[in-house]
Amino acid sequence: MSTGAGGDIFTTEPSAAGVDQPRIEKAVREILLAIGEDPDRDGLVDTPARVARAYQEQFAGLSQRPEEVLTTVFEAGHDEMVLVKDIEMYSTCEHHLVPFHGSAHIGYIPNTNGQITGLSKLARLVDVFARRPQVQERLTTEIADALMDYLDPRGVIVVIEAEHLCMTMRGVRKPGAKTVTSAVRGVFAKRDRTRAEAMSLIIGHS
Ligand SMILES: Nc1nc2c(ncn2[C@@H]2O[C@H](COP(=O)(O)OP(=O)(O)OP(=O)(O)O)[C@@H](O)[C@H]2O)c(=O)[nH]1
Numbered sequence: 001m002s003t004g005a006g007g008d009i010f011t012t013e014p015s016a017a018g019v020d021q022p023r024i025e026k027a028v029r030e031i032l033l034a035i036g037e038d039p040d041r042d043g044l045v046d047t048p049a050r051v052a053r054a055y056q057e058q059f060a061g062l063s064q065r066p067e068e069v070l071t072t073v074f075e076a077g078h079d080e081m082v083l084v085k086d087i088e089m090y091s092t093c094e095h096h097l098v099p100f101h102g103s104a105h106i107g108y109i110p111n112t113n114g115q116i117t118g119l120s121k122l123a124r125l126v127d128v129f130a131r132r133p134q135v136q137e138r139l140t141t142e143i144a145d146a147l148m149d150y151l152d153p154r155g156v157i158v159v160i161e162a163e164h165l166c167m168t169m170r171g172v173r174k175p176g177a178k179t180v181t182s183a184v185r186g187v188f189a190k191r192d193r194t195r196a197e198a199m200s201l202i203i204g205h206s
């Protein structure tokens with residue numbers, strides 16, 4: 001079980017400073033030279049700075065902690081399943097630094113106090129972990145563990161379906177192949193029926 005802030009769920013310790021943009025610019029210029037391009041030609045002259053700005057956004061999650069987005073936690077007396085599905089998700093494969101993208105589905109059953117969070121916070125939580133160099137399996141478990149830690153629910157289920165550009169635009173080149181990962185915690189791990197109910201809601205059958 002993860003321990004939350006400063007605990008073991010962070011494979012990369014969040015950095016308060018964000019990315020080092022001048023360093024990225026230097027590195028991108030080097031890459032352009034290394035592929036045989038002219039980094040000073042018109043179309044490329046601003047590219048290192050653009051990439052640095054893009055990486056600031058793409059890896060913003062490295063300087064965010066889950067508790068920063070799970071700020072709105074309130075008691076609503078609702079202790080049945082809450083499920084937000086089809087949350088669009090973009091992340092970066094840590095092996096090739098190319099995108100993988102798809103959908104995240106997050107369900108939880110509040111604790112007996114009916115402690116819930118704002119629905120948008122679930123989508124924000126996906127972004128905190130997606131905007132880091134990732135593998136899909138770790139992204140899935142980090143979201144589930146953060147919810148267990150900060151919302152103290154009776155259970156959590158996270159399902160992510162994604163297409164990895166490292167498998168489509170290069171390498172094995174299998175466009176359309178989808179990777180599905182899931183993480184179940186608490187009652188979703190213990191009770192087949194609860195897990196099956198969530199899965200049927202996620203895949204759209206009742
Ligand atoms: N389990 C897992 N594997 C991933 C993920 N993203 C990329 N990979 C895989 O990481 C592996 C890296 O394999 P390597 O043999 O080290 O790298 P490679 O020579 O570029 O491999 P190929 O992609 O097969 O050309 C590949 O099989 C990728 O498909 C992910 O999120 N989870």
Ligand SMILES: [Zn+2]
Pocket residue numbers: 093094095096097098164166167
């Ligand atoms: Zn990859």
